[in-house]
Amino acid sequence: MSDPETELQGIAALLAGRHAELTDELVRAFGERIPELPKDPALVALLHGSAGSNLENLAHLLRGHVPAQQIRAPSAAVEYARRLAQRGTSPSALLRAYRLGQQLILAWAVEEIAVRVPDPLLALQTSNLLTQTSFEYVDAVSEDVIGAYQSERERWLANRSAVQRETVEALLRDERLDVAAAEASLGYRLRQHHLGLVLWTAPGAGDLAAVERTVGLIADRVGAGHALFVPRDRETAWAWVPIGRAGEPDLTAIDDLVAGGGEVSVALGPVGAGEPGFRVSHLGAAAAQEVAQLGQHPAGHVVRYDDPTVRAAALLARDLPATRLLVRGALGDLAEDTDGAARLRETLLAFVEERESYVATAARVHLHKNTVKYRVDRAIEARGKALGEERLDLELALIACKWLAPEVLVRAGG
Template sequence: MATDTLQEAAVERVTAIATVMGTGLPELTGTLHKVLAETIEELQGDQLIVEMLGASIESNLETVAHILRYGIDVDKVSTPSAAEEYARRLAQRGVAPLALVRAYRLGQQQVLDWAFDELAKDSDQAVALAAARIVMDTTFRYIDRISEQVVTAYESERVRWLANRNTVRRAMIEELLRGDPVDLATAEGALSYRLRQHHLGVVLWSTSRSAGDENLRQLERLLQQAAAAAGCSGQPLFVPRDRSTGWGWIPLGRTRAAITMDSDEEGEHWIAIGSPAAGADGFRVTHLEALRAQQVALAGRDRAHRVTAFTDPQVRAAAMLAADLEGTRRLVWNALGALAADTETAARLRETLQVFLAEKGSFLATAERIHLHKNTVKYRIDKALEERGRPLDDERLELELALVACRWLAGSVLVPASP
C-alpha cells in the first residue's frame, strides 16, 4: 500500500476509533475512574475529590475523542474546565501535584491500552500500526500540554489559597488572643486546629543569618520536636510572625502533659513555652505565658537558656522582674552589692547561695546537690555574704529575687566587671 494511501486509511481508522470512544465514553470513564481512585493513595478517603476526579476524566476523554475524530490541533486546545477545577481543589487540600500528574500518565496508559485492543481486531496490521502511532503521538502531546496547564493552575491556586488561608488564620488568632467571643466551630475551621482541648503555647525564634524561609523551616521542625516531647499525637499549629519568629500551639487533648526538652548551650534556635491550658481562653493564656517566658530569654541575652518554660517558678518570677529592668537592676545592686558583679567568681558564689537558700540553710544538702565538699560550700557562703556586705537574713526576700534575676536576666542586670 502506498504511503499516502496508508496514511489516509490510518486517519480514517483513528476517526472510527474516536467515534467508538465517544459512544462508549461513560463506560471508559468508569473504568479509568475506578483504576485511578484505587491506585492514587492521596485521593482515597475524600469523596468529593474522587467525584471531581470522575468529572475531570470524562472531560479529558471527551476532548481527546474530539481531537482524534476531527483532527483538531493539540497546540490550540485548552484545559477542560472540570479538569482545571479538579487541579484547584487538589491545591486547596494540599495534595501533592505529583498525584495530579500521575493521574494523567496512568490515564494515558489506560486509553492507549483500550485503543490498541480495538486496533488489534483489524485485519490490515499495517493500517492498525499507523493508526496506533497517530493515537500515541496525539495522546502524548495532549497529556504533555494539558498536564503543564493543570500544574500551572494548581500552583497559582496553591499560592492564592495559602495567602487567603493565612490571612483568615491570622485574623482568627488575633481575635482569640484579644479574648473576643468567637464561634468555636468557625474558629476551628479557620485554624484547622481544635480549640476544645488543652494547649501548650510556644514562641520560637532564630538568631541565625540563614534565609528567612530556611529559618522558618527550622523553627517548624523545632515545634515538631517540642510536640513529640509533650507526647502530642496531633498536628501542632505553626504561625510565622516574621522571617525569624514563629508562634505555635501544641494540642494536648484532655491531658495537661508536662514537656521536657534538652536545653543545650549551643545553637541558633530558641523556644519559650507556656503552661498547659484548656479551651479558647487557654489558647490565649498559654500563649501570653510563652511570650513572657520569651521576654525572660531575650533579657538574658547570650546567656539565656535555649528552652525557657513558664512552668518553672523562677521563670515566672523573672518574667515579672523583666517587665521593669531598670527597677530590677536597682534591686540587684542594692540586694547583692559586689556580689552583683558580672564575673565567673561572683556567678559561682551566687549559684551556691541560691541553692543554699533553696535547701533551707543546710550546708550538707547544698553540698550534695552541687557535688561539693561541705567545707567548700561553707567557704563560698561566707565569701558571698562578705561580698554582699550584709547578713543572710537582712532583706531576705529582695536577696532571693535578686538571685533569680541574676540567673535568668544576667545580661541585663549584672554590674559590668571593672577593666
C-alpha cells in the same frame, strides 16, 4: 391629587431625616438577633457604617435620585462584607442582616404611610411600591456584597498563614469569636488542652524550617495531634501543641530535643484548657521568651514559665530600672558582672532555695559541701549583709541575676 410616587418621596425624606436613629436601631437589632456577627468594636463600627450608608442609598432610590439599574452596594457595605470574609463569618449571617434590615425598615415605613396617607387605596399602592423598590435595592446590593465576600474569602484562604494570624491575634486579644469558625480558620481544635510555645533562632539565622521541624518533633513526643504553627517573622514563630483532654504531659524530653538541634530556642507556657487556655499558655510562653532574650541565653535553650523563678523574672523584667536598683541594693559587690561573682550568686541562690542545707546544695550544684560553705561565706561577705537581712530582696535579686544578666548587673567601672 397625590400619587404613590409622591407619597413615597415623602417617606424617603422622612427616612433621610431619621437616618441616624434608624441606623442605631438596625445595628442594635442585628446584634440581638444575629449572634454570628462579630461583636468587637471595630466590626460593630463597620456594621454601623454599612447600615447607615445603605439607608442613605435607599432614600436616594426612593426619591428617584438614582435609577434602579444603577444600584450598587456602598463602599462601607462592601468593606464590611470583606471583613466578615476575613473573620470566617458565614455569608448567611450577612444575607440575614439584609433581610432583617429590609423587614424592619418596611415595618417602620408602612406605619408612617398609614399615618401620612389617609386614603386606604393610595396607602396600599404606596406600600406596594415601597416593597417592590426595597426588594430591588436589597437584591442588587446583596449580589454585590456576597460577590465581594466570596472574592475576599478566596483571596484570604489562598494565604492561609494570614488567616491563621488574624484568628490567633483575635483569640489572644480575648475577642468574642465563633469557636467553630475560628477552628476552621486555624485548622486546629480549641476545645482541648494546649501547650503554647514561642520559638526563635539567633539573629540573622532566619531558619524557620528548623523552627517548624522542632515544633513537629515536640508534637510527636508530647502531643496528641498536629500542632498549630504560626510564623511571626523570619526568626520567630508561635506554636500550640494539642495535648488532648489529658492532664499534664511529660515535658522532660523537650530539653533533649531542643539541645540536640542546637539552633532553636524554645519558651514553654503552662498547659491550658480550651480557648482561655490557648491564650494563657501563649502569654506564659511569650513572658518566658522575653526573660530568655533579655538574659541572652544561648541557642538550644528551653525556658519554662512553670518555673517559679522564670515567673518572678518575668515580673522583674517589666521594670528593669527598678530591678537594677533592687539588685545593687540587695547584693552589693555580689552584683558585679564577673565570672567569680556569678559562681557565688549561683551557689547562694541554690543554698537559699534548698533551705540553707549545705548537703542538699552540694548535691544540687555537684560540689563538696565544704566548697559550698566556702562560697556561701564569700557571697555573704561580698553582699555586705547577713543572709537573713532583707531576705525577700535577696532572693528576688538573685533570681534577676540568674535570668536577666547582664541587663541588671554592675559592669566594670560602674
